[in-house]
Amino acid sequence: MESAIKTVVGQFVSSARGKESLNKDSFQKLVQRQLGNIMADTDSSSSVKEMMQGLDENHDGKVGFQEYLTLIGYLANSLSESKTKTQTATN
Amino acid sequence: MESAIKTVVGQFVSSARGKESLNKDSFQKLVQRQLGNIMADTDSSSSVKEMMQGLDENHDGKVGFQEYLTLIGYLANSLSESKTKTQTATN
Numbered sequence: 637m638e639s640a641i642k643t644v645v646g647q648f649v650s651s652a653r654g655k656e657s658l659n660k661d662s663f664q665k666l667v668q669r670q671l672g673n674i675m676a677d678t679d680s681s682s683s684v685k686e687m688m689q690g691l692d693e694n695h696d697g698k699v700g701f702q703e704y705l706t707l708i709g710y711l712a713n714s715l716s717e718s719k720t721k722t723q724t725a726t727n
Numbered sequence: 728m729e730s731a732i733k734t735v736v737g738q739f740v741s742s743a744r745g746k747e748s749l750n751k752d753s754f755q756k757l758v759q760r761q762l763g764n765i766m767a768d769t770d771s772s773s774s775v776k777e778m779m780q781g782l783d784e785n786h787d788g789k790v791g792f793q794e795y796l797t798l799i800g801y802l803a804n805s806l807s808e809s810k811t812k813t814q815t816a817t818n
Contacts (some may be wrong), residue, residue, distance in 0.1 A: 637761040644732070645807045645810060648807070701804070708732060716792055
């Protein structure tokens with residue numbers, strides 16, 4: 637699990653390319669390449685923009701690390717709910 | 728990265744063994760076995776208890792999924808800070 641957490645952190649760090657936040661382009665690349673299978677509409681530029689605005693708590697037009705963790709938490713929640721449902725269905 | 732998020736979710740689900748939260752024993756096992764290299768004092772029962780109380784926002788004596796995600800976010804932040812420091816040091 638430690639490597640999983642490191643992967644989540646490393647993905648942000650490498651996508652941000654030395655900066656503190658992801659701009660629209662780097663955020664779009666990240667979700668397209670890394671989260672395309674568990675998120676909807678990652679190929680749509682307008683959807684990704686909306687997603688980004690939803691995460692951008694401090695309204696600086698970028699996705700900072702905390703805002704990125706919000707997305708990861710949201711995805712973890714979605715996956716957790718679907719897992720629990722599957723478990724209930726098969727138990 | 729998708730598998731990393733799934734690992735984080737799956738670890739909670741398997742540790743909780745069908746329940747919605749981790750009790751003290753299952754939380755201790757999880758941090759000892761899965762996070763011993765990136766967290767301090769995971770072998771100390773009293774430290775793990777303190778850690779658990781720190782996470783237990785709703786004071787039910789257990790660690791729910793949101794509370795677990797708080798821990799993951801906290802660890803991700805620590806790793807991110809040390810990564811940024813390393814980058815700054817080597818650049």
